[in-house]
Amino acid sequence: MPLGDLLPMATEFWLTSIQKLAYWILEDNLPSKSLHLPYPAPEYWQRYEEVFGCPVTFSSDIMEWRFEASILAESCPNANPITASITADLCDQLMASLPTDSKLVEQIRKVCLSQRGKFPSAEDLAQQVGMSTRTLHRQLATENRSYQAVVDEIRCTLAKQFLDQPDLPVEEVAAQVGFSEAANFRKAFKRWTGLTPSEYRQNKSQVYA
Structure with a gap:
């Protein structure tokens, strides 16, 4: 989803979050080599180099953060073998x-x-995978599944992933999982999970509170 004018703010948030996480794991700064960002340099562009400790290129064709690959081979200073096990x-x-x-x-x-x-409908899907619709249904039946059930599983999984993004409107989530009406999506999600989309989000927020 395009962020437009919010891209610099979102980028700063996520990159500094990654940097803090890396410091917590490594107990040291991430050994950055370069940072390329696809938006113009802000007035405070020097702060980028101070914060990330590397040359920063703005108005780049890509977003890329390079660091020393050797860091991946280092052990975590705060690793706990019991917790890991x-x-x-x-x-x-x-x-x-x-x-x-x-x-x-x-x-x-x-x-x-x-x-x-x-x-896709069962007919379209069968054509895309190179079998008849009857064969598609028969093979799924041997697994005690139906085509609609499989599609609903996929849609439910996708819906949860989108709902985990708290700022994404339910209407947009509905469209992303194939519903033209948010009301129909709400009914389907309640059928799949026993929760409405808002209840699912509320439960998630309580878990991470």
């Missing part, structure tokens, strides 16, 4: 609990995600 075990448990999607479901997901806000 517990976290790794939790990740293994979560991975083991996730359903394993078939090749067909992965194909459906790839097609749906490539068409920003548009979700």
Whole structure:
């Protein structure tokens, strides 16, 4: 989503946040080599070089932050092996609990995600993956799934990701997951999750409060 005049402010916020996180992990400044930004230099452009400790190029064709790759091989000074072990075990448990999607479901997901806000009918999808509609439904039935259920799973996952962006209007979220009316999206999201979009956001904000 284009940020327009807000791009410099958003960039400053995220880059300084990354820098602070890196300092917290490394207990040292990130060894930056250069910073390229796609907007004109502000009046206080010298502060960029002071804060990030590297040459800064404005009005660039790209946004790029370069740093010494060797830092990635360094161990974290505040690393806790006990916490790392517990976290790794939790990740293994979560991975083991996730359903394993078939090749067909992965194909459906790839097609749906490539068409920003548009979700093909079963007939169109079948044609794109090179099979008949009947074969599509039959193969999904062997997994105890339906085409609509798979698409709804994809839309629900996308909706949650968009709703995690608190400043994104629900109407925009609805459009991004294929609904022309926000009211229909609200009903569908409640059916998928048991929560309205606003309730989902409220729960998220309480978790991270």
